[in-house]
Amino acid sequence: MTKESKTGYSPGDYGKKRLGAAAWAEINVKNWNRTPENKPQRQPKDGIFPCICFSRQIGVGALKIADLLAERLPFRVIDREILEFMAKEKDLTQKAVEYFDERYPGIMSELFTMLISEKTYLKSDYARQLAKTVTAMAGLEPTIFVGRGTHLILPRDKVLAVRFIAGREYRISRLSGLLGISWEQAENRIKTMDKEQKAFFKSVYQKDEANPDEFDLVVNLRHLKDASQAVELVACAFEQKFGSMA
Known part of the structure; x- marks a missing residue:
């Protein structure tokens, strides 16, 4: 559906070594294939765990916030790369759906x-296919979704929808420092990825832009000292809306 970015930067990257989508899927398929007596007993009454969906402007650092938040709650993180992989590999999604149905x-x-x-x-x-993937994943365990408009897919009463924004100069500066490239190169990459993101939402959701009314919380990262402050804001909002997951 979507082409890989030609910018040399995958939205969400921030230097941490992460499992690739294929490796992530392999590990999780093994978990889904465990015998019933070894499967986790925790489950929501109506099949969907309360989850957190991050929407973000490219380059703001939402994946780092998601990883830190996952340690705080704790949840698992499913990022754009995993969602794309699962949505394209129908057999994998079917296995997740079958496990959900069990x-x-x-x-x-x-x-x-x-x-x-x-x-x-x-x-x-x-x-x-993306909707089926996201729904199955949300039913298997508490999850933080990053990207791909997942807040537009899941039942709204099961989602804390968070939008991360920052000024254009902030995003360019961050990408320049992250990749060790010039301001002009970072500016061009941001411009390209913004266009790709806009095209995706137009194609999949028939939306030209993210409407603030879609979200429970909009956070301008330019005005925070570091990612830990954003983590506390989101964790507090989630606990106020859904209670503690402990």
């Missing part, structure tokens, strides 16, 4: 039917 017989079909009827913008095959 735990909640019939619920996935009901959830997906409801989503498609309510989220009328999910028209393409890719959009529906």
Whole structure:
């Protein structure tokens, strides 16, 4: 559906070594294939865990915040790369759906039917596959989703939707320092990735831009000292909305 960025930078990268999407999927498929007596017993009543969905302007550092927040709550993090991989590998999504169905017989079909009827913008095959992937992942364990508009897919009462923004100069400066490139090079890369992101949302969700009304919380990272402050803001908002997950 989407082309890989030609900028040499994947949105969300901040220097931490992470599992690639294929390795992540391999580990999780093994978990899904565990015998019933070894599978976790914790499960939400209606099949979907309360989750956190991060939407962000390119280059603000949302993935770093997600990783720190996951240690605080704790949740797992599913980023843009994993979502793209799962949405393209239909067999993997099907395995996740089958595991979900084992735990909640019939619920996935009901959830997906409801989503498609309510989220009328999910028209393409890719959009529906992405919706199925995100729904299954949200039903397996508490998750922080980063990117791909997941807050527009999941039931709104199950989501803390957070939008991270920052000024253009902040984003360019951060990318320049992160990659060790000139201001002009960073500016060009930001410009290219902004266009790619806008094209994705137009194609998948028929949206030209992110509307602030979609979110529970909009955080301007330019006005915070570091990522830890953003973590505390989001953790507090989540606990106020859903209570403690401990």
